[in-house]
Every structure is written in C-alpha cells, then in structure tokens.
Amino acid sequence: MKERDLRKVLTKPTTDETMDQKITDSLLNPDLNDMNSNKMYSRNIKSYRFSKVAVIVAAFIIIGTGTVLAATRHFVKSYPSKRDVLTEEEYIQKYGSALNVEEIYEEVTKKYFGPGNKKLTLPRDSDGNLLEVTDDGYVVFPDGSSYKPIYELYTPDPDRHEKAKKSGDEAFAYMGYPNLVPTYIYDNYVLGEKGFCIYETTRDGYDKKWTMTEFFKDAYDTGDFSSEVIYVTFSPAEHSTKNSTSILVDDNTTKDDYAYSTYTTKGGILCSLSKHVDGNIIADINFDSDTIGNGHMMIEFIGFSNKMDTVKEILDTLPLTEDIVDYQDTIEE
Numbered sequence: 001m002k003e004r005d006l007r008k009v010l011t012k013p014t015t016d017e018t019m020d021q022k023i024t025d026s027l028l029n030p031d032l033n034d035m036n037s038n039k040m041y042s043r044n045i046k047s048y049r050f051s052k053v054a055v056i057v058a059a060f061i062i063i064g065t066g067t068v069l070a071a072t073r074h075f076v077k078s079y080p081s082k083r084d085v086l087t088e089e090e091y092i093q094k095y096g097s098a099l100n101v102e103e104i105y106e107e108v109t110k111k112y113f114g115p116g117n118k119k120l121t122l123p124r125d126s127d128g129n130l131l132e133v134t135d136d137g138y139v140v141f142p143d144g145s146s147y148k149p150i151y152e153l154y155t156p157d158p159d160r161h162e163k164a165k166k167s168g169d170e171a172f173a174y175m176g177y178p179n180l181v182p183t184y185i186y187d188n189y190v191l192g193e194k195g196f197c198i199y200e201t202t203r204d205g206y207d208k209k210w211t212m213t214e215f216f217k218d219a220y221d222t223g224d225f226s227s228e229v230i231y232v233t234f235s236p237a238e239h240s241t242k243n244s245t246s247i248l249v250d251d252n253t254t255k256d257d258y259a260y261s262t263y264t265t266k267g268g269i270l271c272s273l274s275k276h277v278d279g280n281i282i283a284d285i286n287f288d289s290d291t292i293g294n295g296h297m298m299i300e301f302i303g304f305s306n307k308m309d310t311v312k313e314i315l316d317t318l319p320l321t322e323d324i325v326d327y328q329d330t331i332e333e
Contacts (some may be wrong), residue, residue, distance in 0.1 A: 081272035081284035114195015164191035171196035241286035268322030279305025
C-alpha cells in the first residue's frame with residue numbers, strides 16, 4: 001500500500017467546526033422593551049444549512065434564580081410551546097427591525113465545562129472494512145502486515161459518560177440549576193469535544209446565561225458518529241414560560257415544513273414536538289418551578305427520522321416531574 005493511501009485510513013481526530021458555526025448562527029435577540037411578553041426569538045442564518053430545523057430558542061430570556069436540589073427528579077409545571085416561522089422580511093414588518101446577530105455576538109462571553117470527546121476517522125481497508133488496531137498502536141492490514149503511525153492515536157476516555165455527567169452538573173450549577181439533561185443521553189451518547197459551553201451577556205442591565213451542548217453517538221467501534229447527533233439548549237427564565245412564544249426567522253422554510261405534535265413523558269412533562277420534512281425533530285419543554293426556577297429546554301434530534309420511539313424514550317428520562325400532588329394521600333389515617 002502506498003504511503004499516501006495508508007495515511008487516508010489511519011485513525012486520526014477530525015476537526016468539527018459545526019458547533020461553532022451553529023452557535024454563531026443561532027444567537028438570539030430578546031424583546032427587552034417588553035420583558036413580560038415572554039417572547040423567545042431564534043435565528044437560523046440563511047447561509048448555514050447543516051440542519052434545516054436547527055434553531056436555538058430562548059437564549060436571551062432573563063436568568064432566574066433557583067435552588068439546586070439533590071433529588072433526581074424536580075417538580076415543575078410544564079406548558080405547551082408555541083413557535084412562529086417568519087421570513088426575515090416578515091419579521092421586519094411585524095417587529096420593525098431586523099435581528100442584529102453580529103452586534104449581540106460581540107457582547108457574548110463563553111465559559112467551558114469539560115472537556116468533551118473527539119470524533120475519529122477509523123482505519124479502513126480499500127473496501128471500507130475496519131482495520132484492527134493493536135493495544136500497542138499498530139494498524140494491522142488484511143495481508144498481516146502492520147504499521148504504527150508516527151503520531152499518537154486518540155484513545156477514547158473509558159470514563160467519558162461519567163465525566164460528561166460531572167461537566168453537566170458543573171455547567172447547570174453555574175446557572176443556578178440542577179443538571180436537566182435526560183439521563184439517557186449521558187448513558188448512550190458522547191459529550192462533544194467542546195464540552196458544555198455557557199454563554200453570558202449583559203444587556204440593559206440584565207445578566208443572561210444559557211447553554212448549548214452537542215452530544216454524538218458513542219461510535220468508537222464503528223466510526224459512525226454522525227448517524228445520531230443531539231443538541232441540548234437550556235435557557236433560564238425570570239418570568240413564567242406559560243405563554244412563551246419562539247420565533248424562527250428563516251427564508252428557506254415555512255410553518256408547513258413542520259409536523260407538530262405533543263408527547264407527555266412518564267413523569268407527566270409536556271413536550272412540544274416539531275418534525276421537519278428532512279426528518280429532524282425538535283422537542284421544546286417550557287416549565288416553571290418554585291424550587292429550581294423557570295426555564296426553557298430545547299432538544300434537537302438529528303438522524304432520528306424513523307426513531308420517534310427512541311426520542312420518547314430519551315424524553316422519559318428528563319429529570320423533571322409534573323408538580324401534581326394529591327394531598328389526600330399524605331393525610332395519616
């Protein structure tokens with residue numbers, strides 16, 4: 001095998017700029033002149049088409065204070081999520097001005113909790129079959145010959161799932177909340193290379209924090225990392241999310257491109273689902289809580305077009321429970 005061909009199949013980390021571009025293109029602008037309107041704005045830049053359904057909702061809702069609870073389930077009241085889909089021209093006509101994403105981005109600082117994990121290009125032969133890599137770092141070819149790369153191969157962290165949970169605990173605690181990522185994701189997917197990123201900005205005297213995190217399929221045995229990708233966004237809210245409305249500004253899609261439904265988790269939490277014609281699915285969860293605070297969570301599922309049962313299984317592990325108590329059951333006989 002020629003050296004240039006060999007280099008193509010050797011295990012090496014891949015540079016994935018999707019996350020940075022996705023975050024940059026999804027910066028939001030709140031209606032700070034009407035803080036009680038509970039409107040949440042999202043922006044999907046026309047030049048970025050990695051995921052047609054990809055939006056970040058509610059990033060600039062004013063942060064609420066909350067007490068972190070030790071319990072694995074947290075009592076909340078959940079509400080349906082509403083979304084308007086507008087072109088940029090329609091948005092300007094309705095709200096009087098365009099979203100100035102660049103200006104907002106200049107004011108945002110980032111704080112990382114991690115690190116996460118790298119995606120790999122695994123060594124394969126000319127037919128696409130995976131090649132063996134020995135414990136001492138040699139790549140073994142079908143004819144029995146072997147070669148050791150001159151650079152060190154990336155070794156997946158055996159504790160990657162436990163470390164992801166710890167990073168999530170720290171990131172959410174920084175915002176004043178318990179870890180709200182569904183436990184199924186921690187157990188079955190891998191935290192992206194940048195870990196949890198907390199975005200912060202101060203506008204008109206208000207401090208705002210939110211997080212967006214990438215998880216990808218734990219595929220270190222197959223290299224098929226992009227077959228399933230999950231983005232988790234959480235935005236704290238100072239006011240009730242009961243009547244919140246999000247707005248997707250995108251000249252390349254319409255409301256008719258989505259199929260809307262709801263799903264109630266085993267814990268009684270209402271999730272508003274939007275399935276795009278390309279198969280990607282978004283779950284929006286609006287909640288209020290007297291103990292942990294109010295907030296909006298958006299979970300975007302890429303590569304789940306025929307896996308709605310898996311989506312529901314993931315949502316069932318949200319660490320939230322509907323705040324409904326039958327006080328008669330608590331009365332001692």
